[in-house]
Amino acid sequence: MTKPIRLNAFDMMTPVHQSPGLWRHPESRVEEFTQLSFWTDLAKTLEDGGFSSLFLADILGVYDVYGGNADVTNRGGVQFPLLDPLVAVPAMAAATTTLGFGVTASVTYEKPYLLARTLTTLDHFTNGRVAWNIVTSYVDSAARNLGLKGQIPHDERYDRADEFMEVMYKLFEGSITPDALKADADANVFVDPNEVHDIGHDGKFFTVPGQALAVPGPQGTPLLFQAGASKRGQEFALDHAEAIFFSGPTPEILRSWVDKVRDGLEERGRARDAVKIFALATVIVDDTDEAAEARLADYRRYVDTESALSLFGGWTGVDLSGADPEDTLEYVSTEANQSALASFTTMAGDKPWTIRDLAEFIALGGRGPVITGSPETIVDEFERWMTEADIDGFNIAAAVRPADAERFAKYVSPELRRRGLLPEPTAGATVREQLTGAGPAWPRTTRVPGTASARVPASDRTGPTNRRTAVRHNGLRPFSDPRTELRPRMSASTPLTATDDSDDRGYRRRALVAAAVGYGLDGFDLLILSFALSGIIASFGLSDVEAGSLSTITLLGAVVGGIVFGALADRHGRVRVLTWTVLIFAVFTGLSALAQGYWDLAAYRFIAGIGIGGEFGIGMALAAEAVRADQRARATSWVGVGFQLGVFAAAVVSAPVIALWGWRALFVIGLVPAVFAFVIRRGVEEPETFVRAREHEQTEAEASRGNLDTNGAPTSFGAKIAALFKDRDTVKITLALTILTSVQNFGYFGIITWLPNYLSEQMDLGVTKGSLWTAVTVMGMLTGILIFGQVADRLGRRPAFWIFQAGAIVTILAYSQFTDPSALLAGGFFMGAFANGMLGGHGALLAELYPTAIRATAQNVIFNIGRAIGGLAPVVIALLAGHLGFGFALALLPIIYLIQFLAMFLIPERRGHRLD
Structure with missing residues (x-):
């Protein structure tokens, strides 16, 4: 049993403790954390739920490591603001009768003489229900604000802590005897002087010659907690602690630490069970497993991974703000919380975590596992951990506060009681009796401070094994899952830096090539129709209007395809649906060669357009999800270059093919992409970001049986479209992005359609020079796309767009005034670079502003609406040029880029953000 x-x-006593971002959940009431009633109500709930104690963590500084400042900490409420827990304990104790209170106090910054009085006072006011969590402190900002130049070295802090404890034991137990307080009015003796003694301590770090200030409380020395997992911290715990708090992702990993503690106790002459060991866990419970999983998915909507990395920075002293999400986490020596750093760098054995893994893990549940399920499932899992890890209980953290504690008391506590597993607290018992089963006072015969302990080599660490599905590591797959196989460990001396993996690089290259070639085929297909039109007109006797309508019909198909296939890609996968779109426009482009008249050719072009329209957003979503966050804009820019190269290829092959075999042969060549579709399907896997999101959606959609899954993600076609306009902020972003893509396409089609005619006829350059000068402008477009990606990844999306929009305004205005051929040549290059350079940036921008569940839908709908609006440019420019001349019409284009410039103010900056 x-x-x-x-x-x-x-x-x-802070807004965010272990689960950054969950303060925003509708059930959260942490905005009331400054109200005493919040804490007294919580204490009552915990006591009703059979908890032995409320363990209150505390720090004395602000987490300012991430990014070199406290901005993310402040914005996310990451253990800031922070109240003093010791002040609130008497009120909570007055509201309860059995609940104990573990308070945190630092042996690095407190004075033993004063702290002994504070803790003894709490011991009196709580009737022996106070425990002391001994910490050495790890936050560097605390050191600076408390008068030190920096943090005291890690091991020296523990040397000080040993002496600190020696002083505390003397003050708690050796200065004033329990019988000193007489209150004898007849003898006029309140305290018997014979029962009071100076402690006479004169040590390396502390000098305390006199007597204690407070008579001993019910426990004498309060129950002692400790949570250090570093080697020196474990030695300290073995000498002093009665209870130890560990965090570990699996019971197997935790067991390796527990065994070392119990072995160390024996070596010190203490019983193996002399110290009670508690494991951190966050519990998400509901009346059924399905409801609990739905709640877990709901919680994930609110996690804040950037704040999680700020929390990690505070714990470890390691700044990951500039790290690539795919970098691996390696152990380095720090003067901060070495147990926290060690727990992350060693918890997976020989499989180090990536920064992305780390952020996702911390974001829900902090340093411990998230146990999810019905009451029966939760208690089954508790029993497994108790047996396999050899622990004595749990420190239960809450993600949504205080709702999670209330649900625990409602669901889990009754099940524990039903199985006879929850010891009922005894009124009048001390917290030592409640938690350890020992007597009310400190068990003096078991304390053996100063004894040497065994040092455990790093090679003894064991890796994780499979765990049950009831334990959810914040959405990460089990370590044994080959899809999350982590990189080989670097040497122990290697600093926290990037380690590249050839498989990851290979996948990124394949995904990027697939997206770029797909978009290139899109450009190729669109342009060959332009070259074929004269032959089509001759073959079918079409008017210019009918011939021009074939291009319009193709673009209309692209809009339809963009809407339909974007939603399909969000449901069935980027690679799979990209394959479908390539096949569709390849097959129906090939069928165009068999057309016998206008109507069947129009039908083929419309369906081919559907495939073309579907490709853009899918390819951009694939590229954005497959690459590292710091390379995202460069990746989508390369996809944009693919389109230009496709246009270039069409320009190169069209004339000779038509000359040799006629216009139909161009469409036969269009069948070639069908082969590429099979290459894509076999050589590129779905990006992990999509796989994770889709697994959640499939599970949760079944539970909700509606348009939204239990994570709030849209599942139906209509819901995915509606999600682009779900609230005021999203409408604003969608509108601004539509303006951006419309201007982008309007400028591109307006320039590229009429520029050759303008140069050859109005500027009198002739056909040959006009074509050459146009080619230089196209080269500028290609160069601009590549440069834009670099700028956007380094400076941010908004600065990059503003730079290029301003450049477009200036260069187009200047170009419209040029008459000198040399000026037109150079000016065309720069105009093309600025006006079209932003093309690739839209893919990264849209990817970062919409969640995975609707990312491809957003890409396709918004861009293809922009493409449809931009398709009007040739007509508008022609009308303006007919009345005012092409130079004047070109000079009006900067107006729309100014509108685009202003629209960027509505779009938030998301450079480097993890895709959710």
Whole structure:
């Protein structure tokens, strides 16, 4: 039978404790954390739920490592603002009768003489229900604000801590005897002087010659907690602690630490169970497993991974703000919380975590596992951890506060009681009795401070094994899953830096090539129709209007395809649906060669357009999801270059093919992409970002049986379109992006359609020079796309767009005034670079502004609407040129780029953000 499961609640008097971002959840009430009633109500809930104690964490500084400042910490409420937990304990104790209170106090910054009085006072006011969590502190900002130049070295802090404890034991137990307080009015003796002694301590770090200030409380020395998992921290715990708090992702990993502690206790002459060991866990419970999984998915909507990395920076002293999400986490020596760093760098054995893994893990549940399920599932999992890890209970953290504690008391506590696993607190018992089963006072015969302990080599660490599905590591797959196989470990001396993986690089290249070639085929197909039109007119006797309508019909198909296939890609996969779109426009482009008249050719072109329209957003979503965050704009720019290269290829092959075999042969060549479709399908896997999101959607859509899954993600076609306009902020972003893509396409089609005619006829350059000068402008477009990606990845999306929009305004205005051939040649290059350079940036921008569930839908709908609007440019420019001349019409284009410039103010900056 499983031994009794003892429970501590693990909390902190701050908005965000272990789950960044969850303060935004509708059930959260942490905005009330400054109200005493928030904490007294919580204490009552925990006592009703059979908790032995409320363990209150605390720090003395602000997390300012991430990004070199505290901005993310402040914005996300990451353990800031922070109230003093010791002040609130008497009120919570007055509201309860059995609940204990674990308070955190630092042996690095407190004075033992004063802290002994504070803790003894709490011991009195709580009737022996106070425990002390001994910490050495790890936040560098605390050191600076408390008068030091920096953090005291890690091991020296523990040397100080050993002496600190020696002083505390003397003050708690050796200065004033329990019988000193007489209150004898007849003898006029309140305190017997014979029962009071100076402690006479004169050590390396502390000098305390006199007597204690407070008479001993019910426990003498309060129950002692400790949470250090570094080697020096474990030695300290073995000498002093009665209870230890560990965090580990699986019971197998935790067991390796527990065994070392129990072995160390024996070496010190203490019983193996002399110290009670508690494991951190965040519990998400509901009445059924399905409802609990739905709740977990709902919680994931609110996680804040950037704040999670700020939390990590505070814990470890390691700044990951500039790290690539695919970098791996390696152990380095720091003066901060070495146990936190060690837990992340060693918890997976020989499989180091990536920064992305780390952020996702911390974002829900902090340093411990998230256990999800019905009450029965939760308790089954508790029993497994108790047996396999050999622990004595759990420190239960809450993601949504105080709702999670209330649900635990409602669902889990009754199940624990039903199985006889929850020891019922005894009124009048001290927290030492409640948690350890020992007597009310400090068990003096078991304390053996100063004894040497065994050092455990790093090679003894064991890696994780499979875990049950009830344990959800914040959405990460089990370590044994080959899809999340992590990179080989670097040497222990290697700093936290990037390690590249050839498989990852190979996948990124394949995905990028697939997206770029797909978009290139899009450009190729669109342009060969332009070259074929004269032959089509001759073959079918079409008017100019009918011939021009074939291009319009193709673009209309592209709009339809963009809407339909974007939603399909969000449901069935980027690679799979990209394959479908390539096949569709390849097959129906090939069928165009068999057309016998206008109507069947129009039908073929419309369906081919559907395939063309579907490709853009899917390819951009694939590229954005496959590459590292710091390379995203460059990746989507390369996809944009693919389109230009496709146009170039069409220009090169069309004339000789038509001369040799006629216009129909051009469309036969259009069948070639069908072969490429099979290459895509076999050589490129779905990006992990999409796979994770789709797994959640499939599971949760079944539970909701509606348009939205339980994570709030749209599942139906209509819901995905509606999600682009779900609220005021999203409407604003969607509108601004539509303006951006419309201007982009309007400028491109307006320039590229009429520029050759303008140069050859109005500027009198002739056909040959006009074509050459146009080619230089196209080269500028290609160059601009590549440069834009670099700028956007380094400076940000908004600065890059503003730079290129301003450049477009200036260069187009200047170009419209040029008459000198040399000026037109150079000016055309720069005009092309600025006016069209932004093409590739839209893919990264849209990818970062919409979630995975609707990313391809957003890309396709918004860009193809922009393409349809931009398709009007040749007509508008022609009308303006007919009345005012092409130079004047060109000079009006900067107006639309100014509109685009202003629209960027509505779009938030998301450079480097993880795709959700």
